[in-house]
Structures are given as structure tokens and as C-alpha cells.
Amino acid sequence: MDYKKIPWWEPRIGSKQERDNIEKVFADNYANEGKLTTQFEDVVAKALGVKHAIATTSGTNAIFLALKAFGIGHGDEVIVPDATFIATANAVTLAGANPVLVDIDPATLNISTDAFKKAITGKTKAVVPVHVTGRGADMENILGIAMGHGLVVVEDAAEAFFSKYKGKYLGTWSDAGCFSFSAAKTITTGQGGMIVTDNTNFYEKLKPLKDQGRPIRGTGGDDAHNTIGFNFKYTDLQAAIGLGQLDLVGERTARMKRTYSMYKEALSDIPGFKIFDIDIAQGGVPQWVDALVDRRDELDKFLKEFNIDCRRYWNPIHQQKAYPLPDDNFPNSTKYLPKALWLPSAFFLTDEDINTVIGHIRDFYL
Ligand SMILES: Cc1ncc(COP(=O)(O)O)c(C=O)c1O
Numbered sequence: 001m002d003y004k005k006i007p008w009w010e011p012r013i014g015s016k017q018e019r020d021n022i023e024k025v026f027a028d029n030y031a032n033e034g035k036l037t038t039q040f041e042d043v044v045a046k047a048l049g050v051k052h053a054i055a056t057t058s059g060t061n062a063i064f065l066a067l068k069a070f071g072i073g074h075g076d077e078v079i080v081p082d083a084t085f086i087a088t089a090n091a092v093t094l095a096g097a098n099p100v101l102v103d104i105d106p107a108t109l110n111i112s113t114d115a116f117k118k119a120i121t122g123k124t125k126a127v128v129p130v131h132v133t134g135r136g137a138d139m140e141n142i143l144g145i146a147m148g149h150g151l152v153v154v155e156d157a158a159e160a161f162f163s164k165y166k167g168k169y170l171g172t173w174s175d176a177g178c179f180s181f182s183a184a185k186t187i188t189t190g191q192g193g194m195i196v197t198d199n200t201n202f203y204e205k206l207k208p209l210k211d212q213g214r215p216i217r218g219t220g221g222d223d224a225h226n227t228i229g230f231n232f233k234y235t236d237l238q239a240a241i242g243l244g245q246l247d248l249v250g251e252r253t254a255r256m257k258r259t260y261s262m263y264k265e266a267l268s269d270i271p272g273f274k275i276f277d278i279d280i281a282q283g284g285v286p287q288w289v290d291a292l293v294d295r296r297d298e299l300d301k302f303l304k305e306f307n308i309d310c311r312r313y314w315n316p317i318h319q320q321k322a323y324p325l326p327d328d329n330f331p332n333s334t335k336y337l338p339k340a341l342w343l344p345s346a347f348f349l350t351d352e353d354i355n356t357v358i359g360h361i362r363d364f365y366l
Helices: 016-028 035-048 059-069 087-094 113-119 139-148 200-209 236-246 249-267 296-304 331-339 351-365
Strands: 052-056 077-081 098-102 124-127 152-156 176-180 193-197 273-275 290-293 340-342
Touching: 016 035, 016 236, 035 052, 035 193, 035 236, 052 059, 052 200, 052 236, 059 087, 059 152, 059 176, 059 193, 059 200, 077 087, 087 098, 098 113, 113 139, 139 152, 193 200, 249 273, 249 351, 290 331, 296 340, 296 351, 331 340
Parallel strands: 077 098, 077 124, 124 152, 152 176
Antiparallel strands: 052 193, 176 193, 273 290, 290 340
């Protein structure tokens, strides 16, 4: 039997607005970072209620640039949760610092505040809390501890674009919030990232850092390069798509919340199957709906027989060959990540699709 494909996620690009914007880029014959990128940054900054937004090539590079602009580098330690896409740790490494992995809170899969506190040493310069799947990390306490130790807080909000925690947009809690516009995010520009901040001094450092140390863009000829910088500029081609995608954020996040509520309501009675909490009433947007489930891999395989795609959670970073460490230091990520699963969450899925998934999950367990 042919079952309709129900993807875990798929991007949608190519709206009329995106196409019109791209035509404008062609008409202007200017594809590099320019006016449209500035417009994209301004719209995001205004929508999130921050002073500055700065576009860059990826979420990974947004985190890298933020750390670098805060002067973090060789010999410094940066605390990172063990449960995240490995990009978070890699961004720290790219900055020349050492990522220090810490365990997670099993209730949220976000960084454990306690483990963060215990990992602080004389070399610690920053912490990068990750808002896993749009669920806010324990920001008040993390900020309090960081302030007490003079640490920088850079939020990895790659999965939390327009998601709120306790009524405040994630990415705007600290000095630097970093977003990703890769394909599996609420809006995509193919690749891309953005840093948001209210700190003008920090913003003024970021700009030349992503543009070869130039405070003012010139011709690439006799420009002044006052500091060391690199090329992490965005392009107007991407901004053309990004501006069009932004128009769709409201309807996309509304659907993502509805999908979450439907799963939560229909699946909460199954023993051994627990959808993680996210406070939708306070503005939380589940990037993808996740659950802690018994017999995870069997369930995943079972759903695939019906053309339903889930995504298994990341393996703990400490188990990757890139950053190997013993399990003993990470009892929670070691125990819980192998049971965690993202359910089909694409923002174009219909109620009928979600009910189909629900029916098969119930059949599997009950
Ligand atoms: C939690 C997290 N951090 C960082 C990143 C890196 O973003 P990018 O792929 O845009 O570099 C991603 C997404 O890919 C992510 O999910």
C-alpha cells in the first residue's frame, strides 16, 4: 500500500514575495551583502525588540563571531551542554577556545544549571546555553551565575527563532543571541545565521570581524583594515529569500504550536511515551516536537513502514570521536538522549497528517 509521505521536517522556499525580492537583486545587479541584508537585519531586530541584528553565513559562525567579538580565544574555556547539535562545540573550537561539556537537565534536555556552575574554573570565560528545540534554557539562573563569575553568555538560539521563554524572546536574554537559517529551521535562506544584541559596543566589534576588519565597507582596494577580521558576510541573494520567509513566520509558528498541542493531548496517556513540556501560553514555539520514548528505534522503524519520518536525537557530544569523554560525567545525556525522538513537525503538515501519526503511535504502544 502507498502511504502519503509525512516528513519529520522539510523547508518551503519560493514564495511570490521571495521571487519578487530575488528579481530585484537581479535588476540591481548586486548580490553581495548590501541594502537587502541591512533591511533583513532591521526587520528581525525590530520584530524581536533588540537594537541590533547582524547577519552572517551560518548559525555556527554566528556563535563563533559572538565569542570572538567578546575576546574569547586561545586557552579560554567555554561551557557547552552535552546535548546539542555539535555545531555549538565546534563554534567554540573555531574561536580557538576549549569547549567544556556539561550534563543536561532531563526534564528539558537543556544545560543543567547545576552542572554549569560546578564546571566553572579560573579559565572559564563564557557559557553557551542552547535552547533545545525552541525550549528555553534556565536563563534567569544561568545569567545570575554568569554575572557572579564575570562570564559572557552567548545564547545558541539556532532552534528558537521567535520562540519565547517566560514571555521574552529567546536570543534576547543575554548580550548575544545566535540564530540559524539552515534548512530545518522556522525560516531558511539555505544557509545563514544572525546575531542579535542590545550591546552597541559589541555590535561595533562584530561588524569589522565579519568583514576583514573594515569598519567601513569600501572597494576592496585602498580600504582601512583597523583590526583582524574575516569574511563571514551574508548576501543580498539570501536576504531576498529571508525577507520573504519572514512574512510567513506567524503562520508557521502557529501551525507548529498547534501540531505540538495535538500530539500532547492525544498521546499523554501512553505509558513510556512522554512529550516534553514547552510553555506555549508564554510564547514557546517547539521547533520540532520531541518526546522521551521507550523502544525508540523500534518505534522509528515501525513508523517508517507507514512512510512517517521521525528524527532520532543527537548522540551526546561526549560520545562523538571529535570530543571523546567518559560517560560517567554525563549520566543524564548518556541515559536520556538514546530515548529521545523528534516527531513529524513540518509546518505544512495538516491536522489529518498529525492524526495519522498519532494513530500509528497509539497502535505501536497500545
Ligand atoms: C542547536 C544548534 N546549534 C547550532 C546550529 C548551527 O547552525 P548552522 O547549521 O546554521 O551552522 C544548529 C543548527 O544546525 C543547531 O540546531
